[in-house]
Amino acid sequence: MCADTPDYKDTLNLPETDFPMRAGLPKREPEWLERWAKIGVYDRLREKEGREPFTLHDGPPYANGHLHIGHALNKILKDMVVRSQQMMGKDARYVPGWDCHGLPIEWKIEEQYRKKGRNKDDVPVIDFRQECRKFAEGWVDIQREEFKRLGVAGNWADPYLTMNFHAERVIAEEFMKFLMNGTLYQGSKPVMWSPVEKTALAEAEIEYHDHKSHTIWVPFKATTAPEGLEAARFVIWTTTPWTIPSNKAIAYNPKVAYGLYRVDATEEESWTSPGDLYVFADTLAADALGKSRVTEFSRVRDVTAEELAVVTCAHPFAGLDGADGFWDYDVPMIDGDHVTDDAGTGFVHTAPSHGADDYECFVKRNWMDRMTHNVGEESEFLPHVPFFAGLQVFDRKGKEGKANNAVIAKLVEAGGIIARGRVTHSYPHSWRSKAPVIFRNTPQWFAAIDKEVGDGQDQYGKTIRERALTSIDELVTWTPQTGRNRLYSMIEARPDWVLSRQRAWGVPLTCFVKKGLLPTDEGFLLRDPVVNARVAEAFEVEGADAWYADGAKARFLGNDYNADEYEQVFDILDVWFDSGSTHAFVLRDRPDGAADGIADLYLEGTDQHRGWFHSSMLQACGTKGRAPYRGVLTHGFTLDEKGNKMSKSVGNTVAPEQVIKQYGADILRLWVAQSDYTADLRIGNEILKGVADSYRRLRNTMRFMLGNLAGFSDAEKVEPADMPELERWVLHRLAELDHKVRTGYAAYDFQGVFQALFNFATVELSSFYFDVRKDALYCDGDDSLERRAARTVLDILFHRLTTWLAPVLVFTMEEVWLERFPGDESSLHLQDIPATPADWLDEPLAAKWAGIRQARRVVTAALEIQRRDKVIGASLEAAPVVHIENADVLKALKSVNFADVCITSSVSLTGDPSPAEAFRMPEVEGMGVVFEKADGAKCQRCWKILPDVGTHKHADVCGRCDTALG
Template identity: 55%
Template sequence: MTEQKINYKDTVFLPRTEFPMRAGLPKREPAILESWQKIDLYNKLRAARQGAEKFVLHDGPPYANGQLHIGHALNKILKDVVNRSQSMLGKDANYVPGWDCHGLPIEWKIEEQYRKKGKDKDEVPVAEFRQECRDFAAHWLGVQSEEFQRLGVLGDWDNPYTTMAYESEATIAAELGKILMDGSLYRGTKPVMWSPVEKTALAEAEIEYEDHTSVTIHARFPVKTASTPAIEGASIIIWTTTPWTMPGNRALAYGNDIRYLVIKLTELAAGSIAKTDDLVCVAADLLDNFVAEVGVTAHDIIAEIDGASLAGTICAHPLADDGYDHDVPMFAGEFVTTEQGTGFVHTAPGHGVEDYELAHLEHGIPVPDTVAEDGKIMPHLPLFAGMHVLRDNQKIADMMAERGGVIAIGKQTHSYPHSWRSKAPLVYRNTAQWFVSMESHGLRATALDALSKTAFYPPAGQNRLTAMIAQRPDWCLSRQRAWGVPLTIYVNKTTGEPLRDQKVHDRIVEAMRDEGADCWFSSPDERFLGQDYAVEDYEKVTDILDVWFDSGSTHAFVLENRDDLESPADLYLEGSDQHRGWFHSSLLQSCSTRGKAPYKGVLTHGFVLDEQGRKMSKSLGNVITPQKIMEQNGADILRLWVVSSDYYNDLRIGNEIIQRMTDNYRRFRNTLRYLLGALDGFDDAERVDYADMPDLERWVLNRLAEIDANIRKMTENYDFHGIFTELHTLCNSDLSAFYFEIRKDRLYCDDPDSIARRACRTVMAEIFDRLTAWLAPILCFTAEEAWQSRVGDPENSVHLRSYDAVPAEWRNADVATRWSAIRKTRQVVMSALEAARNDGEIGSSLQAAPIVHISTDNAAIFADMDSAALFITSDAKVTDAPAPAGAFRMEGIDDVAVVFAKADGGKCARCWKILPDVTTDGGICGRCSDVVS
């Protein structure tokens, strides 16, 4: 009777913890961030890693010109996971964040403010304008710094680098000086991509391609001097989407291997502006397209010729009678194809790279100046002076048609280069610019050699960047802007040659260290030229450097100038677009000044799309901001999204994906919570040596050893998606659905002093210690919260730890093999019990006592096993006897069969097992009786 008065629930050792099930991350994370700042976690970690092997991830600088978007969050979180995980390997992984503060993106924002006020930026004193740019960048730098830190990114936020710092500007100028002095920097006139709206040359990385509708023309070039009688009296026909380039035409290109036809137009459709009886020459493969586009309904083929026979032919310009009376020679061009057009290419050396190379470089034809910086055709040109190259193409086409120079006018929508900042279309324009030669000093060869020695993640990035370097033209360094580091060059007015005097350049650099780059614009030339040169003999260059040269030089004023970093960096990590941006310019800058790459490895990630795979845009209403996700879900959810994604490719995000991340997060959190509850009151005195461990605990320790090795390897290879998968499998499959389930009875009901229970808690302590360390780089806030719930010492942050060494005895291949077979058997048993539950035969698995038929070899494994505990039943029998015909089986597992049976006996009021030694209602079993007493 006494036994029944006891409340056995109070005698069960249930888990206890204050670690809450509900995370409340939006409120909890800022408090954790504040605690890190209070203990100065960054500097504590630097001190802890002093003297350790360095790991340097060099931060690619974002522009300080607005709030962070989801792409920023992806990039910075991935960098933080890299750094924190390398730190967990015991390395000194110092992270110095940086910002790009010069160039068009910021200058354009200031110009927008002027335009709204109806003011002209060019009327503002340059010093005043540059200060506004500097203030603008400084404001957004502060905003972005706070937002990056809210993401959990740990770094030297008190001492970041910026390209607009005086020391940075001076170093950038010094780096330019190295290229100036060695002779690889030159001023040349050639076509570059130009923005008429922004009035400046643009780098390739500042260009994006969007659909654009262009006016097209079929223009006639009458043959003046025929290389073959077949084309006498004929006109060569070209097709182009840029009528505005016709004033700059100086040649025609044909393909040596292309077959051409001379045809007579005999009948024309209504509305065609061609003329009957015209003799025209086009590619045979494009004849059908040509007659359809021009409106030719009937024609006669007069002659057929090979392209090579056109060598030496000279044509007249379509507007020869209207001021364009120069000869138009024909040259063979390898770039000519029969994919579209007529098989001939109109060649304007001032408006295209291939045009420039063929006409000017190969054949020495001068490059005419035809387009001003504002996109208007220059005043000296007949007919079209003052017309705009983007707005007046229909008018240009119509004027040419009126004069017989065009036989068809159309329109085509196609992919066309636009400025990534103004979103306006671009043009190729011939201008005088400053270039770094890719060939004169072997820059191309040096860069290609450096790439062959660089590790790429994913490996395909190496081929992509190598192809870009192999094909790229000389590097254009000059920009016609106001905000940035100037090209600190003086040019001799007589010779046109730049002044190469190291003493002069040193004076410029030293002045910049004290006063910043503004001194170039505000100082008298005497200050820099000194007594050796007459000021009147030299012209000061006022262009600014390509902003990619600024960021490409960061290795010089960050990696090389700071004692806590080193060069080359172990890793550069940015989006895949930086193959043509920062990776590219950094490689060229370092190879041109140091003969090597500034990095040992390059990792690229994809872009962020919405859940349907669409680019995010305000017009679609599918923009998701990191600020909103942190406000509603927490930064750890974002961090989990990054590592759980295949970030080598484009990533998707949306409400459903965020919810899935929340579910994944909950699995990790619940695992940590269960471990904390199970370890309530545990201390080192309770630990059990490996020799006294049950077999299941040894299996767990072997799994920890396996995971440790995998995580270390994946960390070195930056495979964080693999680490996520490994940890998710551990928490979900190995622990929650297996080990925790099996050991609940032992943990809750066994004698606290029993070796078996102490072994279980010892292993759980090992799991907790390692799991919090493994999760710390990913769920940096949650790992800290869980760690502090156990250690209770804010000074002892989880992020000051490193991965614990694994005792050699934990690695046990026999245990792994044995438990692989056991888990397969258990899988069949658990499915059989679920089937019995669905059939209404049992409610709880503790009501069952299954008979498990397995092979003789596997039966030996179960000889010393507590099979009932393994299957979470009250009793179980494992036998190698043949299974009856009706036994439960699973497809694909032929050597395990289960016969269902109910357990005999009474239900223990404490452990709820059904056992023969429970003989009274409300009574308890012998094991529980011993524990309670």
């Protein structure tokens, strides 16, 4: 530019905005949270009348620690569901809640006691429960703030807690419905028992880890056997030697081939001798005999299932001195489908008090009188068991006790073992204490899921199982569909529900039993609605502590019953019953619940098929006859960047708090939106850097719109019919996207919605539409149709992109909104997604512009070569000649300002064949580009090179800029 050439920069309509390039989210997000709380956004949304309700029922997290990344994933997904439903016109309510009862909290208080040298059993139970309540209250407050920091909107001022008095009342009432409808019973069966925590555990409280167990091969001598088998011994194999003292039978499978084997020779040291006769499954004989150091053996003959059926054996400890006849009983041979010939010996040692299959075999035969009670709550042999009294399977810390080795030693002494070893295998552990559990026969309270429920709510089945399976198939939508199969198979095969726990912190089983009666006797359980009502009324006022108060039994039984004739049950309910009952005291009882007591959606991780989804289904089917939800969405677990499970000991965990401190909560939310939540999700530093890069690109798109909308008013607006084709193409894309966004949000497909919007914003807008229209926006005069139309479209884009993205980027889109619409009461989150006219759709126009954009790609690629070779510095220095063989495409390109589309100063379009030197792209047939430099001088205002520059009123500008300057 010459010294006397005017500087036209100030005459351009350059973008004006204070919206910063750098987000500063960690610092600014708390300010927006305070603002939302101050103006009461959540409550103001509830004031919008006439809307269809949508209720996502919150699965209660446990109130006992800081949030981990799985919590963040779950709560962010829930928030995106609620916000998207709200902005699509629903009244989307969200009541957060917490699980407050149960073992984890009780365990923490006990740990505090142990550090102080106190014994829990010496503390009055109500005092202990009050300490548990106080502990839970503290963590509820901490977690509430951590959840809010994620940008999660909801009724945080009035959440639900399972320990609230009304909740405890309703949980007790829901339990008493099982009492009254006949599905509650007391039974004695093996349950998974934690010797460390001294309580029964549900399947949902179990996790499996590798565990090294003893293995023993134990021969049982026949006392009654068919001819030829009198001297034979039948060998079992087990990984739980401690259960041998409780053996009551040996199981075989009639479908397995068995044989009689004779020992011919052994190593010098062996617990077998030449001539010994043993029966094994044929596929396992060689391995078992090898383990017992047999070097030579012979198969004598087949042993048939008919022969096995009449065999009776003696217990290995039968007749031992000091046993006082404890094991002097017959051990029958029984058939069982659970017996296989892929490991062991083909025979299964059967202790019905310590195994699920063993127990079912005895139930089938009505042999419940043969159950044993040999092991106590600390996994110790009880005083009546000879030789082993007081010895533990696992000690108080979950380490192996002395029981296994003592049993093995006694078997050696009795000649009742032929081999031993060790095996590492998957074994059940408590997910809280991480200690191994045992199967132990204890009196427990159960809900019968195959007994007809006597409540008259039989529309979906007469039993809990029938109702649940019908609900799964007929009443619930599953996202993803695989969730249906998982829960269906679990409920189809599950046993009765163990409701009782032997702990102190929770809602008690509010029932009474008649002394002197057996659980099977009529009148054993007191079923009196008046008594139940007294309990419920007391719990409403005093909470469940009322059950433990002095004189509680007489108070609740009243004058109609002699309190001395009844026992009060002090077991507490499984916490899964607590959370399974939330539909009653949240959905049914709260004004912000659901009118019919049924949620539109339950949303949790895949582990909740055996947890909350499962217990809620069973509980509701027992009390209201159907599922408490219409939809179930499940998400995967969080893994590190390499796909490994996160572990504090490994050091690969990602704490939400740290991500928020470094990047901000919106980056965490964007990570969720970009991920396929139906599978396991990976997260780590490199992944978060990629997410942050996507965020920056999107932020730049929003900044461009804000800058070019400065001063925009309704007076500038152009009707769609009067807009240039390029703007109408953008409107067409908006109509398509509006459909995709709404259907995607309705299907909870956040990844699909975000990907579509991200590609649109960064590719179709930033890299195409904005790129093309910068010239008109910056350089055209204020009344230019192209500039006014472009600004009108930017305004339309603004309202849609902000509301479409608001459920994901709650903070950033609020920032964008307030940059344009400041005000004390202003908030994007009070808006709905705008309706998009259907007549914006224009498929012929879209097809035409698809061809134009394809042609543009060829020109851009051709110019890029010239730029790379330093022939030109910018595309405005070019005036390419474009050869198009297709007449329709040529016509389309001539109907628009193709030079502006290509961001060149000019362009020549011809139908002549492409010369040999023309640039071509293989994927675009019939098109070639010949590079030519633009002819003329450079306009000092718009930088186009045109022949007319310098021929107008204003120096060194083109005609368009001269007009704009006036």
